[in-house]
Amino acid sequence: MMQPPQPSPYRPETSILELGEAFYDPVEAADFPQTILRFRNDRWAAAVGLDGLGDAEWIRHFGRFAPLENNLTRPLALRYHGHQFRVYNPDIGDGRGFLFAQLRDGAGRLLDLGTKGSGQTPYSRFGDGRLTLKGGVREVLASEMLEALGVETSKSFSLIETGEALERGDEPSPTRSSVLVRLQHSHIRIGTFQRLAFFGETEAMARLVEYCLQYYYGETGGEDGPARLLGHVAGKAAELAASYVAAGFVHGVLNSDNIAITAQSFDYGPWRWTPYWEAGFTAAYFDHSGLYSFGRQPEAIHWDVVQLASSLRLLAEAEALTPALSAFPELFQAALVETICARLGVAPRGREPDTTLLVALETALAGRSVLIDRFFFDWRGGRRRAPSPADPVYDGEGFAPFRDAVAGYEGTVSLDHPYWADEGPCSMHIDEVEAIWARIDEADDWSAFEAKIAAVRRMGDAMTASA
Incomplete structure (x- = not known):
């Protein structure tokens, strides 16, 4: 099981800027009518040196998005593509969120503070860029429960009610609004690589591989960098799939833009816990085929890792990438035995x-x-x-x-x-x-x-x- 967070002083970083402007767009947060603090995660705030913020300062940073000291001066909406229910979509990206800050935790990991519901960006399409308060409440509950069950998950860091009336087709409207801040081990996802492959951006792909190896896996790049990165992601993704099964959790939307390059679980929309061990149990009402049902989640996550491998073909031959993909079933089986034993104690x-x-x-x-x-x-x-x-x-x-x-x-x-x-x-x-x-x-x-x-x-x- 995971250990509690370790206290740490505030250690800001801006390493994302090393990737260059081709990876993101500077944006502005919405100007909300209200900012009512509903949840602050002081346990994890202590792990990144922000537990000393008073409520007014907290709201200023995580409701009004004033920059943190020596951190990003403007929020960044990251660019990415992705397969959504196995259909490729080149028209997505951070549509109602952005990367707000980067920092180190007590374990030395580079973490991102990202948002959900912070307003429109160039990738909002026809959306309003907002998050319902119910959606924010559900994400807090999901991430807290997953953390308690030992799943490597993003942490709901802050939830602030924002005083707007939102219209939604899948819940009674108008409904209350909120902005969520999550603490996550990387805002970069498989879809980030897919976008670069889509446009054939070889140099940018090489830069991204080196960045991910350095900051998330503690390694340097090199000719075999793509294969090593894929191996890391496949191993972590197998652990993620196993942890969902052991927890009885159904994410609901395991699209390739929802799989982080660290394979840390994040982004909780139509999630559910299955009451019984029922392979066909689904979380999303629109998942008519059961693509992301409880029992098919390992298959879905493996499929997403295959999309990463396909993207890395821009840099590497298939022969170099195949071993990592072939190892996934065995890695998943081993991880499932380990996670089931951990939950049994x-x-x-x-x-x-x-x-x-x-x-x-x-x-x-x-x-x-x-x-x-x-x-x-x-x-x-x-x-x-x-x-x-x-x-x-x-x-x-x-x-x-x-x-x-x-x-x-x-x-x-x-x-x-x-x-x-x-x-x-x-x-x-x-x-x-x-x-x-x-x-x-x-x-x-x-x-x-x-x-x-x-x-x-x-x-x-x-x-x-x-x-």
Whole structure:
């Protein structure tokens, strides 16, 4: 599981400028009628040296977008293309967001502060460049839950209500508006490479490869740079796919412009947690074919990595790139065993991934007789912690292979945290999310939202406790 963020002084950077003006367009943030602070992530603000900002300063930077000290002087809307539901779209880019600042965290990583809902850019097309308040609330909840479950995710850094009435076709309108700031390990995505390949910009592609290797993977460029970069991305993408499965999470829109070059999860629109281990469960109402359903997410992410490889053909021969793509299935399988073991709180056995436990777990849960969250709560540490409402299920014949398989694993976690004495697990299913939003929408009551974040972080603390 991921460790909590490490405190750090403020360490600004502007390395994105090294790429040159062909990669972005300077833009201005919208002038919002209001700026009401609804959420600030002080835990991660401490990791980048910004926890000392008062609320007024916070709003000035993350609602009015006054530049941070010694940082980017103007926001930058990054240019990229992408496949959206397997259809190539050259008319996208940062359409309602921009890169606002860059800095280092306590672990030394280069991070970006990017926005969602900050106004129109050259890539807005017919959009208003805004974010609904409901969309902002949902992104905070998704990123907090994913972080607690050990998924490498962007962090919702700030949410500010902006006082506009927005018209949307997929929710009751007019609806309230917001601007979100996310802290992310790279604003660059696979679609950034696709755009350069589309225009045949060889020199720019080489520069981007070197930039990504240097700043995100700690390596220099060279003739084999494209192949090495693809290998890194494929490995991280396999881990991302595995972490979604282990978390029971469905992103909903795994387009190539939504896959960061670090393969850190980000951009939460129509996400859902699947209540049951149901391969066909989808998050987006418009995903009629189930392209990005729960069980097809590894396939979708692999397909996006293939698009990166296709783009890198501008610099490298196919023979040099093929090994990274061929390794993806094996990397995913190994990562899935590791992430499932991590969520169960047991130590993987042997050097080679043992899929026996994985197959037994998937077979047991595929019967849809127990909720995923309930199952992992009850079996934390690899042993059933009775009593549970699901005990009759666990005692049944369908769970026998799993009971036998998990018996040979050693627990690696502490169960001393009070969370493990609760009656049931902390979850994030759609009914609860809608109920949280309803209280905000109808009565401006943020108590359930704040309580949920506290509960999720408490669960995260319990899950990071070692034996």
